Amino acid sequence: MADQIKIKDKTDAVYKAEFTKLLSEYEQNNIDYLSLLMEESFENWLLDNGFRKISVIHEYIKELGEEEYHESNLTFHALSEGFMTDSEFGRTYELCRLGTTNKNVPQPIDQVMASISNELGADWRNNCFYFLKDHELIGISIPHIEMGTIDEGRMFYFGIVPKWRGKGLGVEIHKITLKLMKKMNANYYVGSTDESNWHMIRIFEKNGCKLRDKKGIYRIEK
Known part of the structure; x- marks a missing residue:
């Protein structure tokens, strides 16, 4: 599983270039599948490159x-x-x-x-x-x-x-x-779960975690 790390001032073109390299390594090596966690704004580009969407992940954070x-x-x-x-x-x-x-x-x-x-x-x-x-x-x-x-x-x-x-x-x-x-x-905690897992989402909220981000899960396999 590869996760998109958001960096200030990093353009969409830079993200696409990095993940194109990752996709190339996947295609050249004997890897059964590749899963990505990425912002849904990249969805059409990922689908065009052979990925399918699995779900959406909710990411929470808490200062400890x-x-x-x-x-x-x-x-x-x-x-x-x-x-x-x-x-x-x-x-x-x-x-x-x-x-x-x-x-x-x-x-x-x-x-x-x-x-x-x-x-x-x-x-x-x-x-x-x-x-x-x-x-x-x-x-x-x-x-x-x-x-x-x-x-x-x-x-x-x-x-x-x-x-x-x-x-x-x-x-x-x-x-x-x-x-x-x-x-x-x-010093801080980051947790994530599928958007459909309301039990886990309630656990995050009851223990003071705050929603930080949402990302799609995309997968390609041979």
């Missing part, structure tokens, strides 16, 4: 100060603590993806786990958290500092087990994850 303390009856652990295996975490990740409204095609879970390791580095298990209520697994989150930045917090993934959805636990897990992110020295 000293987050308000609140009591929680949830417990959580990092994967690095050794109470759960990598395979069990992968299966939980896959369970949390079931029935969501996101329209982008999900990667096979083995590719997802490889991506977590590749993107977060050797200590990636320190970033993988799972949450319990009365000893029952209810969700996971993977906070980290965005590559190429020193203080931008992101979540590689955030998800709730299907049977626990609609009970307000997503808001609580998200809030706890923001605190974990602050401990990683993030």
Whole structure:
């Protein structure tokens, strides 16, 4: 997934030139597909170049100060603590993806786990958290500092087990994850979700995140 980063005074022609290079690399190499996050003003140009539109992503932002303390009856652990295996975490990740409204095609879970390791580095298990209520697994989150930045917090993934959805636990897990992110020295958080995922949008809003941008997801495949 390639994301368009908005830079002041950068013209549309410059963006098109950069993504033309990216498209050329995709065509020359053995890559199954290419996904882009771009402003919808580029939509006709992307469609003319063989992309199809998948959906629209809403991007939210929040400054991370000293987050308000609140009591929680949830417990959580990092994967690095050794109470759960990598395979069990992968299966939980896959369970949390079931029935969501996101329209982008999900990667096979083995590719997802490889991506977590590749993107977060050797200590990636320190970033993988799972949450319990009365000893029952209810969700996971993977906070980290965005590559190429020193203080931008992101979540590689955030998800709730299907049977626990609609009970307000997503808001609580998200809030706890923001605190974990602050401990990683993030000064602000950027999160995104599909426009159809109103559950996640409400979580952003309830935890004080503000809408920053909207971008289309475009995909081309061989």
